[in-house]
Amino acid sequence: MIMTDLKDYISNDYKAIDTQETIEAVQDFFDDLTFSHFPITEEGIYIGSISADDIETFDGDKKVTDYKYTLEHFFARANMIWLDVLEVFAKNHTNLVPILDENNTYIGYYEIEDVIKFFHETTFLKEQGAIIIVSKNAIDYSMSQIAQIVESNNGRLLGLFISNSDLNTIEVTLKISVGSLNEIIQTFRRYNYDIISEHNEDNYINSLKERSDYLDKYLNM
Structure with missing residues (x-):
């Protein structure tokens, strides 16, 4: 059954x-x-x-x-x-x-x-998708805004929960499928969310890393 x-x-x-x-x-x-x-x-x-x-x-x-x-x-x-x-x-x-x-x-x-x-039988775990962990000031936190950011980038929100919090900050773990992960991440940043999790698709972080590598190479010449 x-x-x-x-x-x-x-x-x-x-x-x-x-x-x-x-x-x-x-x-x-x-x-x-x-x-x-x-x-x-x-x-x-x-x-x-x-x-x-x-x-x-x-x-x-x-x-x-x-x-x-x-x-x-x-x-x-x-x-x-x-x-x-x-x-x-x-x-x-x-x-x-x-x-x-x-x-x-x-x-x-x-x-x-x-x-x-x-x-373990819930869609949150069973269905394939990407995990993103974001944080924001507690006073500005909005679950509806998080869902809107995902869905406005053609993503589908499989589930989310508050994974950590204190008086000043709310940390939210969400699982998404479909849509461009990079576009979703960049939209979160535009709305002043910090991205706690690391993602290979994060063009912003990849660009910073490339610049840092170039600077290290230049300084070591």
Whole structure:
């Protein structure tokens, strides 16, 4: 089966852990698996995730309910796009994220390997194209302008994302196909974008290099 929707990767291979479960049983559960966290429910309601690192230090004779104060409360919605889901993984340093529907009902979980697999199936990675990394002052950044620059040079934008940012600068990674890569690069420069990535097709850089080589040769005569 070809999966085209991230929701196809929601898993229920293992049931959520109930708060009345013993710590010893949960420790055994984590010993057999590689999850960094796992969802906890109370009377069927998701109340947080327990950490594999934390549970190693807990008293095995007690129950999960005795350690509710240690639970971490991150989750993703079933209708989230994959980039937002990846952000949940990254911010919480986890390899498993519980999924809730719009009514806050627990419906399963995502594993990081499955989300990465979905990412690999996206057009952004699968379709051939060129990667360009540009940066600009944060106050002047415009995603619509970036798309316009690519498309005005007969390029097709396959995808883009903010790959780095601070208070002053936004760095954007984009993948394009079709069109003249050099013309796109030069248009970005005319709109005061810095080109972070290197490209053989960049006539401006090639010209500078030729001039530098000529100057070095002249000075060494």
